[in-house]
Amino acid sequence: MAPLPISRDERSAAFFDAAAQGTLLLRWSPATGAYLPPTAHIDPSAPLSPLEWRPVAGTGEIVTWTVLPPGGDVVALVELAEGPWLTVAVRGVAPTALHEGYQVRIGFERPEGGEAVPVALPR
């Protein structure tokens, strides 16, 4: 199943610009050096310090997953090496091979009529 087409808003423009180039951006807190999920509004440890976008390597591991009928699509929570979690479709892995800690890398798909979105691929 192709990802649901998704449209950008002002807050997500940088994220989707980078995704179109095959680069994953996370939020980054200059005050603490912490990486945060793309959805983060603040760094709770430094709430008054503005966040920046930073490119990351896009490696991570499976935290948990579900397999959805009828097509057997796999959706997983992936913990990136930098710490944040992403919810992504998993491609190219048999569901029976998955386990907590399964190593993945982030790639991108661009469904027709939507922005490029991250997916997990076997590393």
Add this chain to the structure above:
Amino acid sequence: MTGELSGRAAIAGLGITEMGKVYGRSAAEFAVEAVTLAAADAGLDLADIDGLLINPGVGGDIGLPLHTALGLRELRLLTEMQGFGSSADGMVQYAALAVHAGMADVVVCVYADAPLREDRGAGATYTGAGRRATGVDALPAAAGLRSAPAKYALAARRHMERYGTTSEQLGAVALAARQWAALNDRAQMKDRPLTLEDHQSSRMVADPLRLYDCCLVSNGGIAVVVTSAERARALRRPPVYVLGWGQGHPGYPMSRGSTFGLVTGAAISGPAALKMAGLTLADVDVREIYDCFTYTTLVTLEDYGFCAKGEGGEFVASGAIAPGGSHPTNTGGGQLSSYYMWGMTPLSEGVIQARGDGGVRQAPKADVVLVSGNGGVLDHHATLLLSPHAAT
């Protein structure tokens, strides 16, 4: 030491409409009937009600206009409240506070919903369809994570991976609920026995959750009357005292260290409620736990401490929670097998048990009944400790 407000408020009335595949009536109509039934149960006139708390669900089909639909005049307290599946227990807590503060004397808390239609299946409800996918907040939906079962499947799978919990153990929760439902005339699945083979062969909804791991969908409404312990003692039915309460909202970070799927807010709300009531876990006779999925019952039992973390699977498979077991749980059949009215499902059965009105399913001892609500995807939790006895 017992909290100052322990036992100072009581549930004095319970109203439950016809429930399940009841068509042709709106949520507002169910809500009006539930409030009317609850007041009558307490031996009160509608005019005695001076506070109304409304949980509008997710459909938004009921809300503030309910007070005019009921003809309630000059209310002193009226608002909509939202904690998703924890709303029912939360409303009782705020009602008790309002009564103590003198804002109102008789507060009715109500929930009603009518998602089922004759022309479509239960699976077509609560889909969130039509929501627009915009920005990074929509990434999960874009990836395919669009239904409640899919989201809870992520939580359940994590628990299974970490602790070795099995689908058969989830099935034990479904079977226990169905066995209790067989004893409950209000249960939608009263006459539908379930075997472990049925559970294991039922269709996958969102792996690892099968059809019989998922709760029902119901049309109906439920309301309770909350008032002071003193006033409740003068009313028609024996008071159900609210001995303790608590809430827990984990605020799971989407990052390393999150306990999503492993620990719920019950680990916060449970100890808070017990402390307020001056009770320990061993004092709890009956558990009414929000069971939107079999996994939810299992993990919540762990978080209250009825078994050790990670041992919920073995605990439920031992028969502990089924009729005749050591830990009677979801004695009406729960949301899995009786009716799905958000947090009003466990709350209504908790009141029934504390009153001793359970009939053939009445637990052998119901001096302390723990009622547990869960909302969102394990995001919101609330606990009540109910008793037929006033705090001492």
